[in-house]
Amino acid sequence: MNEYLDLKKLHSFVTIAETGSFARAAELLSYSPATITVQIQQLERELGTCLFDRIGKKIFLTNDGRRLYHYGQQLLRLSEETTDALRVDGSLPGGRLRIGTINSLCGGLLPPLLQSFHRHYPGVSISVTSDTPANLYEHLSYNDLDFVLVLDEPVCRPDFASVLRLPMRVEFCAAPTHPLNTGSAVSLDALLEHPCILTEKDASYRRTLERALAERRRYIAPILESDDTGLLIQLLTQGMGYSVLPRFLIQDALNSGALVTLPVPDLELEIQLQMFYHTGKYVDREMQLFLSVASRHLSQLVQSGT
Numbered sequence: 623m624n625e626y627l628d629l630k631k632l633h634s635f636v637t638i639a640e641t642g643s644f645a646r647a648a649e650l651l652s653y654s655p656a657t658i659t660v661q662i663q664q665l666e667r668e669l670g671t672c673l674f675d676r677i678g679k680k681i682f683l684t685n686d687g688r689r690l691y692h693y694g695q696q697l698l699r700l701s702e703e704t705t706d707a708l709r710v711d712g713s714l715p716g717g718r719l720r721i722g723t724i725n726s727l728c729g730g731l732l733p734p735l736l737q738s739f740h741r742h743y744p745g746v747s748i749s750v751t752s753d754t755p756a757n758l759y760e761h762l763s764y765n766d767l768d769f770v771l772v773l774d775e776p777v778c779r780p781d782f783a784s785v786l787r788l789p790m791r792v793e794f795c796a797a798p799t800h801p802l803n804t805g806s807a808v809s810l811d812a813l814l815e816h817p818c819i820l821t822e823k824d825a826s827y828r829r830t831l832e833r834a835l836a837e838r839r840r841y842i843a844p845i846l847e848s849d850d851t852g853l854l855i856q857l858l859t860q861g862m863g864y865s866v867l868p869r870f871l872i873q874d875a876l877n878s879g880a881l882v883t884l885p886v887p888d889l890e891l892e893i894q895l896q897m898f899y900h901t902g903k904y905v906d907r908e909m910q911l912f913l914s915v916a917s918r919h920l921s922q923l924v925q926s927g928t
Contacts, residue, residue: 629701631665634658636694639683716745717908722758722767726851730871739915746908754824762900768909771897773868774826785913786897788920792827794884795872796864803882810888817863819854820844827893831866834889895920
C-alpha cells in the first residue's frame with residue numbers, strides 16, 4: 623500500500639463519487655475516460671481495496687469508498703486552503719521575520735524602523751536577536767536569522783548578499799565642560815592624554831578606533847568599558863572623560879547641548895551600516911517588504927545627518 627495519496631487521483635475519485643459517473647467526471651476534469659479509469663484502478667491497487675461497486679451501468683461507493691470520500695473531501699479542501707495561503711495576490715503579509723543586530727542599534731536606529739514596518743504590515747511578527755557581529759554572522763550562516771543589521775567595517779563574504787551599505791559618522795564626544803572642548807581642533811597627542819570611556823573590544827567602532835590608532839603607533843587605554851552605550855552617554859554627560867560613538871547614538875544629547883563633538887582632524891572615523899541575508903535564502907514577500915521599508919527609512923535617517 624502506498625504511504626501517500628496522490629491528490630490528482632483523489633480528486634478524480636471524489637468527482638466520480640459526486641457525479642455518479644466516470645464519463646461525467648472525465649469530462650469535468652478534462653481527462654479521457656480511459657485515463658480516469660486507470661487512475662481509479664491505480665488508487666484501488668495502492669489502497670488495497672475496492673472503492674466502487676459496479677451494478678449494471680451504475681456505480682455505487684463501497685464501505686471503504688464512503689470512508690475515503692469522507693476523508694478525501696477534507697484533504698482536498700485542506701490542499702486548496704494551503705494553496706490559497708501561499709498565494710500573495712490579494713492576501714495580507716503574515717508570517718515571521720528574524721532580525722539580528724547589535725546592542726547599540728537596538729537603542730537607536732532599530733526602534734523607529736520596526737515601528738514603521740509594523741504600522742504598514744501589522745500581520746508580520748518580528749523577533750530581534752542582539753549579539754556581536756561575529757556571532758550574528760554565524761547565526762545567519764545557520765539560517766537562525768533572516769537579516770543581520772550591523773555597524774561594521776565593510777563585510778564582503780560570498781555567502782552573504784549585501785542589501786544595504788550606508789556610511790555612518792563616528793564622533794569623539796564629551797560634555798561641554800570637558801577641557802578639550804576649546805572650540806579648536808584637538809591633536810591626537812592631546813586627546814590621548816585624557817581619560818576615555820569606551821564600548822567593549824568586540825564593538826565594531828571600538829575596533830575601528832584601535833586599528834586607526836595602531837596605524838599611527840598609538841594605543842588607548844579606557845578607564846571604563848561597557849557594551850551599554852546608554853550608560854556611556856549618561857556618564858559622558860556627567861563629565862566622565864570622552865568617548866567615541868556613532869553620531870546617531872549621541873544626536874539627541876548633541877541637540878540638547880548635553881554633549882559636544884571634539885574635532886580630531888588627525889583621526890576622522892567612519893563606519894558602515896550594513897544589512898545582509900544569506901545567499902541561499904529564498905527572499906519571500908515579507909523579507910522583500912522589510913528590505914524596502916528598511917532601505918527607505920535608514921537612508922532618510924542618514925541623509926538627515928543622524
